[in-house]
Amino acid sequence: MRRRLARASLWLWVLGVLFFLFAPIATIVLFGFDRSNVETWPIQHWTLSWYSVAWHDPQVRAAFALSLKAAFAATILSLVLGSMAAFGVHRARFFGRDSISLLLILPLALPGIITGVALNSAFQWAGIQLSIWTIIVGHTTFCIVVIYNNVIARLRRTSNTLLEASADLGATAVQTFRFVTLPTIATALVSGALLAFALSFDEVIVTTFTAGAQNTLPIWIFGAIRLGQQLPEVNVVVTMVVVLMFIPILIAARLTGSENFAPRVAATQPK
Amino acid sequence: MGDQSAIDIRGVAKSFATTTVLHDINLEIRDGEFFTMLGPSGSGKTTLLRMVAGFETPDAGTIKLHGDDVTQRPAHLRPVNTVFQDYALFPHMDVVTNVEYGLRVSGVKRDARRRRANEALAMVRLEGFGERRPAQLSGGQRQRVALARAIVNEPSVLLLDEPLGALDLKLRQEMQTELKAIQRRIGITFLYVTHDQEEAMAMSDRIAIMNKGVIEQIGSPKEVYELPATAFVASFIGTSNVIERDGRSQSLRPERLIILTASEAAPVGSHAEPGAVTDVVYLGMVTRVFVHLDSGDDLVAVQTNDGSSIASTVANPGDRVQVAWRPADAFDLDTALV
Structure with a gap:
């Protein structure tokens, strides 16, 4: 009896936390179907028309396209830089290696406003015009971290003898990379890329300091809320972003969580 | 080549940081021999094996394979293959892809390498296991796959680094018999590293007993057991009593x-x-x-x-x-x- 009570209250607690986390998002989704411009509960008239409005809004379209471009570019740049940094730090033994590892992770912990302000004044000082490229550079600073962390964690879990075995069997360094290293880190790269993409896509603070006249989608949302003229349309856009972001995050979670994909040294335990 | 030695190690020494792990090692291993380096952990036997494989470079001395100086040659260019202690099977490849790896990277055509990989799997009695993943195999089966993956390349020397260490006693004894039989059948030189003196006695043509980076004695199992050269050999091979009589150590x-x-x-x-x-x-x-x-x-x-x-x-x-x-x-x- 007491155990059942304990279990029930535990469930209640979990539901409470989930409600706390997701009720605001649910509200936004719900009000996206409200015909009224003013949000009042209960909803009087249900409608899908705001979806049509958002879909045909050229500002939304432009912002969405810019966000996608910036996220793609930042992800690809981070894939290259982050995995190379991971290889370097993992492979080499040099003085200050741990400090470099910390410095690489720091941008994720650093408040976005600091990264934003720093980048902004650096661009000004260097005389670089704010554009999509400065957004990409800004996003890459924290996207690198996700890739770096994912790849180095995988490399640390991978037995070094796999690389030795490959060389022993006659493979050149390039062949070893292609046939052993790359497949081993592939899922880490994919899940890192998806997370980086999601991070970049919904970033606001760094973007405000690195974007020029153009709006990314989160910036457009931010501006529209402040103006308060198009709240139902904002709700619809946010709903679409939530749905879109769910997919890569789910895939990423599956890839890193599933032991079927994680390479293990399948040896040490005797039969 | 004739009666040239399969492996010729001359004056090899190696230090890591401040510790010397090998002092002036001289060793000649005959073609077709089952040769074992036996010693406790830290005796330098694995380091020596890794030098023959090409994973370590000696500080001094030379290593020749069938008369060919390979001291500075990288691992992937040496005609040797290794069976690793943890097997080092590629987890993302199935068994047959693991076995044919060496042939694949050296450019053997797909049909030919499949056939040879399956022959090697048959030799280690693993027909029909080609499509399994290493994770789906038992320890003994993984060990056989590792062996097949090494011998399929027909190396001039096969290096084995405590390959039976992770197996239980019964399986280990079975594999000892099998390893010896395979070695006789394919006739290539085996350089075997172990700390298990029984294993060394059971399989080897000759044994080098190593301790603290030096070779204490080289001889047949019978010679090292019955005529131990040093107190270390006498106590390491089987149990032995070492006594002092007339100022001399006797075993x-x-x-x-x-x-x-x-x-x-x-x-x-x-x-x-x-x-x-x-x-x-x-x-x-x-x-x-x-x-x-x-x-x-x-x-x-x-x-x-x-x-x-x-x-x-x-x-x-x-x-x-x-x-x-x-x-x-x-x-x-x-x-x-x-």
């Missing part, structure tokens, strides 16, 4: 000692010393009798429980006994190396 094998009652006459031509039994351990086929000699030495004698020795079956701790041996069974150890 006495436990099974060559005879336990007599205090009043019994020693067999003609043997030497007997009095002492007291300190412990008796009955092990079924044999009984171990520990004796503290009046001269101060402690000895262990192994008596076969075949009914021939009365003393060992009735001995109790505290009993007065005599320990007898033939002078020919006491070997002088090379004290210079101790």
